[in-house]
Structure formats: C-alpha cells, structure tokens
Amino acid sequence: MNQTEPESTLSDDAVRHVASLARLAITNEDVTNAKKDLTAIFAHIDCLKAVDTSKVEPLDHPTELINHIRDDEPGNAFSQEQVFSNAPSVKDIYFDVPKILGGSE
Amino acid sequence: MNSIQELDVFNAFHEVWDNCSSESGSLEGMTIAIKDNIVTTKGTTTCGSKMLDGYKSPFNATVINRLESEGAVLVGKTNCDEFAMGSSTEHCAWGAVLNPWDITRVPGGSSGGSAVAVSAGLCDAALGSDTGGSIRQPAALCGVVGFKPTYGTVSRYGLVAFASSLDQIGTFSHTIEDTARIMQVIAGYDERDSTSNPDSPPTFLKDLHSPFKKLRIGVPSQYRGENNESAINDAVTDAIKTYEELGATIVDIELPLTDVGISTYYVLAPAEASSNLARYDGIRYGHRTSEPCNDLFDLNAKSRAEGFGSEVKRRIMLGTYVLSSGYYDAYYNNALKIRRLIVEEYKEAFKVCDVILGPTTPTVAFKIGEKSDPVSMYLNDVYTANTNIAGICGISIPCGFSKEYGSPLPVGLHLQAAWHDDAKLLQIAQMFESTTEFHSAKPDSYS
Numbered sequence: 001m002n003q004t005e006p007e008s009t010l011s012d013d014a015v016r017h018v019a020s021l022a023r024l025a026i027t028n029e030d031v032t033n034a035k036k037d038l039t040a041i042f043a044h045i046d047c048l049k050a051v052d053t054s055k056v057e058p059l060d061h062p063t064e065l066i067n068h069i070r071d072d073e074p075g076n077a078f079s080q081e082q083v084f085s086n087a088p089s090v091k092d093i094y095f096d097v098p099k100i101l102g103g104s105e
Numbered sequence: 106m107n108s109i110q111e112l113d114v115f116n117a118f119h120e121v122w123d124n125c126s127s128e129s130g131s132l133e134g135m136t137i138a139i140k141d142n143i144v145t146t147k148g149t150t151t152c153g154s155k156m157l158d159g160y161k162s163p164f165n166a167t168v169i170n171r172l173e174s175e176g177a178v179l180v181g182k183t184n185c186d187e188f189a190m191g192s193s194t195e196h197c198a199w200g201a202v203l204n205p206w207d208i209t210r211v212p213g214g215s216s217g218g219s220a221v222a223v224s225a226g227l228c229d230a231a232l233g234s235d236t237g238g239s240i241r242q243p244a245a246l247c248g249v250v251g252f253k254p255t256y257g258t259v260s261r262y263g264l265v266a267f268a269s270s271l272d273q274i275g276t277f278s279h280t281i282e283d284t285a286r287i288m289q290v291i292a293g294y295d296e297r298d299s300t301s302n303p304d305s306p307p308t309f310l311k312d313l314h315s316p317f318k319k320l321r322i323g324v325p326s327q328y329r330g331e332n333n334e335s336a337i338n339d340a341v342t343d344a345i346k347t348y349e350e351l352g353a354t355i356v357d358i359e360l361p362l363t364d365v366g367i368s369t370y371y372v373l374a375p376a377e378a379s380s381n382l383a384r385y386d387g388i389r390y391g392h393r394t395s396e397p398c399n400d401l402f403d404l405n406a407k408s409r410a411e412g413f414g415s416e417v418k419r420r421i422m423l424g425t426y427v428l429s430s431g432y433y434d435a436y437y438n439n440a441l442k443i444r445r446l447i448v449e450e451y452k453e454a455f456k457v458c459d460v461i462l463g464p465t466t467p468t469v470a471f472k473i474g475e476k477s478d479p480v481s482m483y484l485n486d487v488y489t490a491n492t493n494i495a496g497i498c499g500i501s502i503p504c505g506f507s508k509e510y511g512s513p514l515p516v517g518l519h520l521q522a523a524w525h526d527d528a529k530l531l532q533i534a535q536m537f538e539s540t541t542e543f544h545s546a547k548p549d550s551y552s
Contacts, residue, residue: 018426021429024421037478040480048368053442056445059445068301088387097404
C-alpha cells in the first residue's frame, strides 16, 4: 500500500488541495489559519506513531454486532412536497442547480 | 411562574416550545429539553449551524416519538457546538451558552445548552449526544448527571450524524433515578438504526436502589494526571473514600492508552465527520450561497464555506486529510488499530473491576474565550473520548466543588462500565448519590 510519511508542516498547496477535496472555498487568510491549526493538531496526533500496531488488525466499529437489516418492504414515504420543503431552489419537480456541463454560462 | 424564555439568561435554548400537551405514561409531566441536533417535526433543527438555519425536519427522531408516547413534555431545542463539535458551546452559530454557576465561564460542550437547561432548573431533564464526551463533560462542568449509554443502546435514527461509530444519544438530569426512568423509555432496538442493539434493553429501575454487592472499583494511575486541578484530584480521592466506606474494594489498574486516546479520537471522529458532512451540498437542503457560481463544484464549495463555522471546517479538513491518498494508512488505519488496542485494554480492566473511576475532566469550567487554540480545547476530553472509541457506557455525577476561583464550580466523577452494563453502572452511581448531597446543590440562579 502507498505509505507516505506525514509532513511536519503543511504547505499552502497541501491545505488548498485538502480544501478542494472537502469542497470548501478557501481564502488566503483561511489557508494561513488552517495551516497553523492543522500543523499544531498533527504535532499532537503524531504521538500515535509511537504505538506499536505492527501486529494489530484495524477495528472499524466498537461493537461486534452484525448489521440487522430490516425486511425490504415499502413503508411510509415522504411526499414530494416534504422532500422539497427544505430545498434552497426548486423548479417544477426538480432540485434546481447551476449548469454543470459545457463550462460557465 | 415565569416562562423558560424569560428565565433563560444563559442562551441554553435556541427555541422554546409553548403549549406542550402531555399524554399519560411513565414520564407524564416530565419536562425534557432536546439538543438541537436531534430532529423534531416541531420547530427547527439547526445543529447550532447557519448551514441548517430554519431547517424543518419532515420526521421525528425515534427518541422523540418514544418520549412523547410516555407523556414527556418536550420544551424546546437546546444550543450546542456546531454539529456537536466542541467542548465549550462557544462554537454555536446562535451565540455562546453561559454556565449558571458563573456566567463568565463555559458550560462545557458540545451539549452545553442541555446541561445548562437542567442545571439552571429550566426543565427536569434533557437529551444530548456524546461522541467523545459531549454529555459527560458539560454535565461535570454544570453539576448535573450526564449519562452516555453503551453504543447501540439508544437508536440514533434522527440524530444528525457527526461520527457514526462514536455517536450515542444520552441524558442529563438532576438524579440518577430520572436518568433511569428516561433510559427505560428510549433504550431498545429500532429497525431504523441497523447499529442499534437487537437484545432487550436492561431493566434500569429494578435494582437501582439496591447496593451492588462485592463492588470492585478500578482506579487507573493514568487518571491522576499532573494536569488535573488539585480540587479535581481531591474530590475524586474523597469519592474513592465514600465508596470504600460503602464496602467497595479499590483495585489499582493501568490504562496506558489513556493519553493517546484523544489523538486517536481526533483522527477517527474528523474522518467520519468529513464523510458525514459531505451531504451539505447547498442543493437538497441547507444553506446555498447567493454568490454567482460557475458550476456545481463552485456552488458546493461556496455554500459550504459560508454555511459552516470555523471549527467544523477545521475538522472536515483534518478528516479529509487523514483519509486522503497517501495518508490513509499512516493516520486513519493506524488509529483504527489503536482503537482495537483500547478495546482490549478495557476488556482486561473489566476482568478485575466492575467500574472504572476517575475525574470526568481535568479542570472545572474555564473562562469563555480562555481556550482559543484547538489542541488545548481538545484536551478537555482526555478522560471521556476512550469510552466512545470502545463503545462502552459512562456517567458523570456531581462529586464536589472547586473554590479556587471564587464562586463554587462543580466537579464531575466519571464512572465507566463494560459493554451493556448500563443498568449496573447506574446502580453503582446511585450508591454514591444516595450517600452524598452534591447532586442537590443548585447555582444561585436556579429557577
């Protein structure tokens, strides 16, 4: 597997890349603040590297319960009106969004 | 009698509901406040975020239906740190919540509004959610009982997801008996939450007032950290004496992973949060930017940047980073391995003791604005985060006061028990409450 040694100080580009992956618009000031905060947090988190986990399997979930899947039977569904009631913009029976193909309008 | 609205000078409530009718049942007439990250068809559910300003849920969380069917009077929604991310309830889009014991201090968080609503006497009890200490820590700082059940005991259906493998709904109340009464109603399998426990819930009230026989209390050396305030260590020492006088055997145990727990938590919780909060896209619900947008990415990114506060954005970025290609193994997968070690550590401990005892927090309530850097804020949860990482149950109960800062400030005693030992934990906590008076103390502002 691809293993990269974590950086001790994040670069501006790394912060911008993460913000882009996270779908967060970011200003230059945000980059400066995020870099400072995340670097401090990683300095703390790096103590985890000292724990010997070489022979340990990862544990995703705290309980060992198996998922209980209910029967796939139709129940009460939300009405179209309920589904759209919190949408910022609706056109007819669709969520309204900007054009996403063919570049800017 | 004044209304909650008039009495709430602490900003505990985001929304107060009037004209609440009550059905008959085991909770008839009990007034209960609901943390604003649990969805209700009545009023709004905002999670303390501009992202969900005005959001009206089309459905009730399972816990809401269960409370109402047993006659509880739901009085409104309480302020919390945005999306339950915080330890002070300063990170709430609707303003900071104030501690009734000293309004210049924080109530803890993230369920600060729920803790204050109970502490200040605005209602009998409250629901909160606990992902790394978000019920127990504010309960400690506000001098009330705060209970986080074993993961899967209470349905999470309708709890707005923060970190799904850690989140659990729990309670605030003045007495352990009220906690037990509420738990009897809200615990139990829910087909709408595939992680809820299919076994029958325990009978919380049956043995509550009987002393637990041959009680063994584990006291880890790691819980007497040098960063604890002296009043915290003193109160815990007194609590140990109280249990000894009640016939308990004190067992010295070691939990060496206590210190790395908080770092493990701050990898796992943000990772899950970054995934869960991806749903806020400015399209189906939630805030949408009014700025011009070139494409969908632009719409998502601007809406999210405007809708989320700084702490939420910080955690989304942290979580995105630890899950990103190249860092997944070094951070996220490694934290999952340490999670297994923490579980094993607890399993070993519970072979020699019935409960683990320590302080809920290293300090009493701190000043508003005092902890401005994220890491010092995160360290508030040093004694509570591992409970969630392992999925066991934990409770904070009042056990003393610090006089170090003038006005008395509450200290919380933290008791943890093994998976599904929730009723036993309440029973053991009740022994302390029955022989002490700390739970009866009220702030001067009490209504």
